[in-house]
Each structure stands twice: as C-alpha cells, then as structure tokens.
Amino acid sequence: MIAKPLAALLLTSALALTASPASAQDSGALTPKQAEAVRKVVRDYLMEHPEVLAESLEALREKMRAQAEADAHKMLEARKDDVYRSAEDPVSGNTKGDITIVQFFDYNCGFCKQTFDALWDAVKADGKVRVVYKEYPILGPDSVFAARVALVAKAQSQAKYDDLHRALMKFRGRLDEKTVLRIAAEQGFNVEQLKKDVTNPEIDRQLAKVFDLGRSLDIGGTPTFIIGDRILSSALDQTTFRQLIDNARKTGAGKS
Incomplete structure (x- = not known):
C-alpha cells in the first residue's frame, strides 16, 4: 500500500x-x-x-x-423477535423449517419480481426453509396500496395472501390501485369489501412497525434478504440462495 x-x-x-x-x-x-x-x-x-x-x-x-x-x-x-417472530407477518414455505429467510420487498420493485422465482425454486428444492415477508412499500402510494391489500388478504388467511402475493409478483408492469383491485378480484376477493378493509388503522400500524424495523436495520432498498447472519440488499439467483441457505445451516445462523 x-x-x-x-x-x-x-x-x-x-x-x-x-x-x-x-x-x-x-x-x-x-x-x-x-x-x-x-x-x-x-x-x-x-x-x-x-x-x-x-x-x-x-x-x-x-x-x-x-x-x-x-x-x-x-x-x-x-430485534430478532421483530425480525423472525412477529405474529403479524405473512409466513410461507415450511413454517417449521430450520432456516428462515426474511424478505423486505415492494410490489412495484422490478428486482423483487426478478428474484421471486429464484427464491421459491430454492425454497422448494430445500424443503426446510421458512420465509417471512416484510411488506416494505417504499416506491410510492401505489406500492403502499398494494401492501395494504396484501395485508388484508393475510388477515383472512395465509393461503389467500400467498395466492395474491404470487399474482402481484408475477404481474409485469406498474401496479396501480386499479390494477391491484383487478388482480385481487381475479383471486376471488370482494373488491368493495377490500376498499373498506384497507382503511383499517391496524394496517397503518403494521406497516409502521415494519418501516421502523427497516430503518433500524438501515434497509434503504428492496429486495433485502436476511439469511443467517447476513443482510443482502440485491436480487439473488437460485444458486446463491441455495449457497446462503447451506451456509446458514452449517454455521447455525438463521435457525428458525
């Protein structure tokens, strides 16, 4: 030097x-x-x-x-309890899995959509991974509305959330309010009831809690993943997910 x-x-x-x-x-x-x-x-x-x-x-x-x-x-x-064990968070994959992946995401984030299939291919291939979703709508009012609708779905059932989440992530293009409601209707939701439910102050509280957590962890972008003891703010491919899962399992970090 x-x-x-x-x-x-x-x-x-x-x-x-x-x-x-x-x-x-x-x-x-x-x-x-x-x-x-x-x-x-x-x-x-x-x-x-x-x-x-x-x-x-x-x-x-x-x-x-x-x-x-x-x-x-x-x-x-x-804040590990808030990160891994908040009762309000949507949880998918193997809910009794030995490794947890936490994802902060936005429905209008192109990189979040890009990495969606890679994440789920890795989760399915492993079979023992628990996925915790953190609704983190940082890309404007349309994203906030989409997150609200998703949290209403979660309040009804995890299965309904999973179906809507997948449909929103698979959509290519800007998700504005009209498009979100159309997709929700295609998934069997009562749109008029959704419009009422998204104004529930409880939704505000849930989003505020996640935003507070994100700020405390210095998460400024999406997608951000927490896998083991690593915080990664980038889109990842299936191979990288599987390597991170294996490393977390070997080191004992990220245990569910």
Whole structure:
C-alpha cells in the first residue's frame, strides 16, 4: 500500500522540521514556515502519487461499510423477535423449517419480481426453509396500496395472501390501485369489501412497525434478504440462495 509510506514520510518530515531549539522551547509547535514546508511535502507527494487518494478513500469506504454491517448485526440480534417472530407477518414455505429467510420487498420493485422465482425454486428444492415477508412499500402510494391489500388478504388467511402475493409478483408492469383491485378480484376477493378493509388503522400500524424495523436495520432498498447472519440488499439467483441457505445451516445462523 502507498498510504503507509506516505504516513512515514510525513512523520519524518514533521519530526525533522520540528527538531530545532526553537521548537523545543515551544513544545514542538510548528512555526508558520515549518507548517508551510509540511504542506508542501504533502502536496508534492500527492501530485506524484495521486493513487494514494483513491486508496485512502477506498479504505475509508471499507471501514464505514464494515462498521455499518457490525451495527446492523447488533441491531439484528437486539430485534430478532421483530425480525423472525412477529405474529403479524405473512409466513410461507415450511413454517417449521430450520432456516428462515426474511424478505423486505415492494410490489412495484422490478428486482423483487426478478428474484421471486429464484427464491421459491430454492425454497422448494430445500424443503426446510421458512420465509417471512416484510411488506416494505417504499416506491410510492401505489406500492403502499398494494401492501395494504396484501395485508388484508393475510388477515383472512395465509393461503389467500400467498395466492395474491404470487399474482402481484408475477404481474409485469406498474401496479396501480386499479390494477391491484383487478388482480385481487381475479383471486376471488370482494373488491368493495377490500376498499373498506384497507382503511383499517391496524394496517397503518403494521406497516409502521415494519418501516421502523427497516430503518433500524438501515434497509434503504428492496429486495433485502436476511439469511443467517447476513443482510443482502440485491436480487439473488437460485444458486446463491441455495449457497446462503447451506451456509446458514452449517454455521447455525438463521435457525428458525
């Protein structure tokens, strides 16, 4: 790394510039002339080695990423009941499975739809995975409405939720209110009753709870998956899902 020689050079220069009788008398403080000399050393070095800045920025980004990940893991442990065991959340797959996948998603998120089949192919192939859905409508009012309708379906039964969830995820295009209600009608829901039920304050409370959880885990996008001790904000393919499931099982992380 070039940053280490830079640090050594600056330290040597600073020591050399301050090693004088005058500096000893004033506890090593740099005179204006000495300070300017140090600045020149730094400036000249960076002009000759501009890659140092890129390396330093990359090191800073990595440090910040690692700290954010550590903070998220601490919060994940502190709120594990809200993450894995909230009685209000839709739960599918093998509800008695030994590994849990938690998904934060939005019905208008293209990447969420892209990864839907991959997730379920992996879940079915494994047979021992529990899936917890976190309705996280961050892409506008249409998404909020779709999430409301889905939570109404969940209040009726998990099976009805599963059917509607799949239909909404399989739809290609923008899911506005009219389209959501049409799809719900195709799934056998009473549309007029749905329009009333989506205004229930309980739905607001459930969504607010998930948003609070998402913020505490620093989840800013969808899809975001929690698998084992990992929080992954990206679309994943079936192979990656299966690898993550296997790793979680081997390490004992993400046990249901």
